[in-house]
Amino acid sequence: MIQIPRGTQDILPGTVEKWQWIEQTAKEVCRTYNYSEIRTPIFEHTELFQRGVGDTTDIVQKEMYTFEDRGGRSLTLRPEGTASVVRSYVENKMYGDPNQPVKLFYTGPMFRYERPQAGRFRQFVQFGVEAIGSEDPAIDAEVISIVMTIFKKLGLKNIQLVINSLGDKESRLAHREALIQHFKPRIGEFCADCQNRLDKNPLRILDCKKDRDHELMKTAPSILDYLTEPSRKFFDKVQFYLKELGIEFIVDPTLVRGLDYYHHTAFEVMSNAEGFGAITTLCGGGRYNGLVQDLGGPEMPGIGFAFSIERLLQALEAEKVELSVERGLDCFLVSLGEEAKDYSVKLLQELRHAGIRADKDYQDRKMKAQLKQADRLGARFAAILGEDELKKQVVVLKQMETGEQREVPIDRLVSELKEI
Ligand code: HAM
Numbered sequence: 001m002i003q004i005p006r007g008t009q010d011i012l013p014g015t016v017e018k019w020q021w022i023e024q025t026a027k028e029v030c031r032t033y034n035y036s037e038i039r040t041p042i043f044e045h046t047e048l049f050q051r052g053v054g055d056t057t058d059i060v061q062k063e064m065y066t067f068e069d070r071g072g073r074s075l076t077l078r079p080e081g082t083a084s085v086v087r088s089y090v091e092n093k094m095y096g097d098p099n100q101p102v103k104l105f106y107t108g109p110m111f112r113y114e115r116p117q118a119g120r121f122r123q124f125v126q127f128g129v130e131a132i133g134s135e136d137p138a139i140d141a142e143v144i145s146i147v148m149t150i151f152k153k154l155g156l157k158n159i160q161l162v163i164n165s166l167g168d169k170e171s172r173l174a175h176r177e178a179l180i181q182h183f184k185p186r187i188g189e190f191c192a193d194c195q196n197r198l199d200k201n202p203l204r205i206l207d208c209k210k211d212r213d214h215e216l217m218k219t220a221p222s223i224l225d226y227l228t229e230p231s232r233k234f235f236d237k238v239q240f241y242l243k244e245l246g247i248e249f250i251v252d253p254t255l256v257r258g259l260d261y262y263h264h265t266a267f268e269v270m271s272n273a274e275g276f277g278a279i280t281t282l283c284g285g286g287r288y289n290g291l292v293q294d295l296g297g298p299e300m301p302g303i304g305f306a307f308s309i310e311r312l313l314q315a316l317e318a319e320k321v322e323l324s325v326e327r328g329l330d331c332f333l334v335s336l337g338e339e340a341k342d343y344s345v346k347l348l349q350e351l352r353h354a355g356i357r358a359d360k361d362y363q364d365r366k367m368k369a370q371l372k373q374a375d376r377l378g379a380r381f382a383a384i385l386g387e388d389e390l391k392k393q394v395v396v397l398k399q400m401e402t403g404e405q406r407e408v409p410i411d412r413l414v415s416e417l418k419e420i
Pocket of ligand 1: 079080081082083112114119120121122123124126128129130258259281282283284285286287288303304305306307308310311
């Protein structure tokens, strides 16, 4: 038997409704914030992620599904959405649109070759938002507000917003030097990756999964001590707006994020729910002021976030939130005898075309078994049609929950059900 690949999952009926509910809720919130959907390809040129996400990140170094196509091009299944959205912004010259910032959202599968565990998959579905083209700290607060609104709307309570600033180029350079001075004398005690990162990108050391318990990690210089005046002001303003919006947060100077493109605001939403598991990050995001330029566009700043539906569902489960997902049927047609059975084919079509969720038996079941099936399918009504009913041109409409039943003329069935 061929099994599903490690780190992937089938989402079956019964669960898929929860996914749809989450996606629907998120899309509706985005609409109220005036964000439009964008769809980009599942694979891109490998170079996009090397340049966009960053050569020294775990994602690019270890986690990409990269392959050569038959034309000898190196392609990669997207590990995240931001690089693709920014590529599309540049390629489609969206920077020329007078309506800046361009506000976009997306949802779709992402791929990372990670060690699968609870909340960590090799294929996972992200819902993300990007606002490109504005330097206003109020847009940072707006973007953060979107994800907080989505999570609250879905019923999550035990969540915590954590923010930090990674500063502008100058702040980052000063911090970089301080990090090198801090780690250099004892870099031999760190893993090979971190030794490599010391000169290339010492910030990545702070994000290392292997060395995270090393004592030097706790005493590492904080970026907040190296912020330039404009960066400090920008961060203050973001916090001011968050307070204005009534969004609670804590500042964590050790929050660095695992992707290279961030400047200024970086944030994560964590779950504090008991039993959520070891990975507590539900959502990650931040500002990427150099990315549009790095990908060949003009100097245009951007900010966004992404969360995976897998992790969100896990948090909802940990908090025991019941999503009000709809399943079931409006009407199940029960037919007895050849003639009624034939008649029911067309009647069923009429119900469906009138927008009523309806089904019938296709297994030649007896009446009792058909009613049982109606029950199993969660039908609100059963419309019973036997030979006698057919002669009288009526159906027996049975309310499944109460068992109450009454005769309804066949030509009134649609309007009766619609009324109810
Ligand atoms: P990220 O932190 O790499 O950021 O991922 C964002 C979210 O995707 C995580 O918080 C988590 O919910 C989910 N996620 C990541 N990896 C996995 C996995 N292996 N299994 C399940 N869920 C996962 C980004 O991807 C950035 N593009 C976010 C962003 C948008 N920044 C600015 N704009």
